[in-house]
């Protein structure tokens with residue numbers, strides 16, 4: 001056994017403790033295996049040589065063959081730079097180094113033939129190549145061979161001489177140490193079924209591509225590998241849970257459910273709501289633990305479905321809780337639940353971070369002795385101090401802000417795990433759902449309550465404000481309320497976006513006859529609450545806010561959503577924001593205001609918003625436009641998933657195939673105990689028992 005995952009990168013020839021530390025911190029490479037799976041993010045064709053005379057202003061990377069005439073240094077101290085005058089007979093160009101000058105003059109000798117590779121920079125029609133790769137002609141052949149890989153590196157890595165090139169050298173060292181044979185990760189039956197290249201072949205070609213064709217095969221195999229083990233892991237866990245985890249059985253549809261349904265429910269459920277309630281009831285009666293994801297566009301009536309499920313729990317002498325990601329939302333859910341249940345004999349409590357101590361001291365014992373039947377709250381619900389007497393159902397609203405780890409902490413509060421219903425208004429594209437929530441059963445509410453008029457969305461440039469203000473005035477005079485959302489709280493010199501504080505001042509001047517209120521994430525909870533309440537009660541006409549109002553806030557009388565600097569927001573976020581209106585019977589509007597200067601991608605994004613009201617369509621488009629790997633975006637929306645090579649937007653088919661193969665294997669051998677599958681079992685252990693790499697869903 002080579003145990004590549006247990007061999008510290010420190011011991012690889014050419015690394016050592018200092019570089020090892022940098023590799024670990026900057027690139028999360030701590031073992032031989034991490035290095036091997038550190039893949040290039042692009043390749044550049046180095047089969048062609050350019051002539052210096054051909055160089056012009058818009059070349060990305062070029063390769064030259066020639067010699068250095070002489071070296072010169074300029075400047076002093078930190079601004080010192082080394083210039084090598086380089087010629088290939090058709091002209092000369094300066095090769096420039098700002099760092100590692102001694103290293104270069106030691107290694108590179110004037111008069112010998114070299115191959116130079118880099119990105120030309122232009123200064124007043126004079127070209128130079130800063131920090132080029134430079135190799136003696138004979139050595140260069142061995143390293144490049146056509147397609148040159150590029151590895152992600154950071155400033156800190158480069159400072160320690162860990163540039164893309166040296167990463168490739170380390171790959172060379174490692175593969176040589178392995179005699180260019182990499183231990184296979186897949187079992188023979190899987191390999192035979194998928195008909196892809198071996199891991200050895202894939203690793204050779206991903207780091208040292210012999211041809212474009214072979215590179216493609218290598219990428220295919222490695223993408224499959226990545227997605228296959230994710231699916232195998234999810235499906236196996238789900239299977240084991242299904243087999244082993246008993247769920248509390250809720251056999252009765254009792255007094256509470258029936259009374260509410262027949263006497264207090266103010267409207268007919270939509271067909272989709274009825275279907276989902278049936279699915280939930282059948283889960284809860286099955287004897288297995290329910291793990292269900294309920295997806296439904298904003299305003300589709302998920303909360304009500306959640307409430308019905310909670311009543312089922314109460315009917316069966318269990319408690320239920322509903323957890324929301326923000327204080328505002330939890331408070332609103334509490335108000336909704338109280339509103340629906342006010343005439344029924346059920347004890348409901350609200351528990352959040354800002355519940356006063358006195359109150360808390362009353363609530364906690366009542367939760368522990370079962371007196372309180374339904375608890376609505378925030379993260380505060382999963383604190384150690386909260387002990388339920390018999391938690392039968394946990395509902396998690398807007399799940400993607402809760403990590404898997406938090407979900408599982410809820411489970412440990414009971415001897416028998418409670419049923420879990422996860423509700424999200426962010427429609428998750430199929431591929432992403434399979435990867436992130438592949439262990440959950442999925443229900444979809446694909447129908448809005450009747451009588452809703454589709455929201456009209458328009459895009460306006462911010463030099464046409466007068467018309468916008470007239471329009472807002474007209475709507476407010478009709479008795480409606482308006483949201484105005486900003487990307488920033490205060491001005492920022494670096495970002496040319498509108499900000500809430502300036503906007504608030506401006507609106508107060510523009511609309512002296514109306515009441516304007518404001519909420520943002522940096523306000524104290526109590527202030528936020530007070531301002532929010534002004535809007536909910538109808539006292540304030542205009543609510544100005546940051547994205548804190550993004551999820552769940554429900555004010556049916558608000559019919560206009562203005563989003564300032566709309567170019568700043570992602571599609572899913574825009575859709576979420578838009579979902580704050582269109583909740584009543586009035587025609588609603590969403591006005592996306594942007595500057596005139598927009599990139600093509602942004603223009604497309606806004607166009608999609610104008611043309612579609614369908615959350616799933618928008619989510620798919622979003623995934624296509626920005627890819628799941630956009631860290632900024634994923635961090636914002638919280639659906640972080642870290643893949644090394646596969647791309648959920650582009651590799652849906654590979655994912656589907658990987659899932660099928662994984663499912664087939666598990667059908668044959670549910671716990672992967674056969675000799676053939678031991679290798680898969682081992683691999684799962686390596687991949688998923690490790691620190692960050694799979695805690696990544698958060």
Ligand code: ADP
Pocket residue numbers: 267268269270273296297298299300301302303304305425449450552554556583
């Ligand atoms: P979601 O949580 O999916 O965004 P909500 O549960 O907040 O949606 O419902 C949005 C609004 O629609 C609420 O005011 C709710 O009372 C109302 N509603 C829910 N279901 C129905 C229905 N079947 N018919 C009419 N109105 C409904």
Ligand code: MG
Pocket residue numbers: 302303425552
């Ligand atoms: Mg909701």
